[in-house]
Amino acid sequence: MIDFLAVFIVFFAVIDPIGTVPVFIAATRGYDAKAKRRIALISGLAATLILLFFVVAGELILKAMAIPLPAFQIAGGIVLFLFALSMIFGESKPEEEVRLVNKYHETAIFPLAVPSIAGPGAMLAAVLMTENARVSLWQQVQISGVMIVVVILAIFLMLMASKIHNLIGNAGAIVISKVMGLILAAVATTNTLAGFKSYFSL
Template identity: 50%
Template sequence: MNLQKILQEFITLWVVIDPIGTLPVFLAVTAGMSVTASRRLAVRAVTVAFMVLLSFIVLGQLMLEALGISLASFQIAGGIVLFLFALTMIFGDSKPDREVADESEHPDAFIKEKSVYPLAMPSIASPGAMLAVVILTDNDRFSISHQFITATLMALIMLVVLALLLLAHPILRLIGTTGASVISRVMGLLLAAVAVNAVLTAFVQIGVLPALP
């Protein structure tokens, strides 16, 4: 696994997890909470999201094989879903606006619930991220060491997410909600390109298209 491949996977995971887009969601959920409580919520949310994505790395393909679904089929379906998800990031309501819409209650009474939804899922461990980690750890194409590197990259991004959440208030003051929305849309455009590439790669694998240049 060369440096270019590692960088490509890191960017893919960064885009689908979208750490910056999670900041306004976190700020809305933790409004009025003490610093200690908000930090505890951040740690819990990142831990839950990490365990969800790790379970997809370990068991995702096994579930597909048990259902008789080829990875190429899953990759094509996943690419289409990723593309549609990217379109909602680009043209729809921004990720923060969509996920914070009904979060008006004080979070202290349901800190455990809010660490799972909307923070851990779908803000951090999004459907796109779940699909991406399965595709990036294909047992038929990638060795155990390759999959371990992918899991390590995912863990590193989770540490970045945790750091951003712990620094959420200063960061949002710096970039503003508009800046977060713009960054989320740029990430959506990159994700759309990743989705198209996943579908084209699957078509090459099943022989529908010649090898890509």
């Protein structure tokens, strides 16, 4: 048996369902309520499949390609940082929002499924916490179950985000987007620096 509470806390921290809400609001400003619901469900499903893929094959792929885990963490941090910059300096004109209305599938995958839910930290945690050398198959199934519960919680919070949006409006969503971008930039920098530290400690 695994320590369910400890595993839940780890995945809650790296997936950050609460932190996904402002990203969802900012990324879906130009969509109607129905499209937002579909985006939330698609992003949650996609994130689940991605994280399960890393549970099953992540370690094998990295080893087969001779990629150390810290290098993966550095790359993930850089990608997250680039997304954070797009949130801070990205286009927010109404015309851009209209152009995105029929592209909710793309929005669901990026930036919501990746990197907001299944970000580099979550992918790394999925690989490290199910390391084949020290975790049995049954324990890997249990860990995966806890991980899916956290993703479901993120989906639920995204589905509730429309009510939050109604309260704060588009102007509030823009402000949240900029602030969240700064926070994500800091998180990405921390991940990258931690990756460099781990890499040079090998």
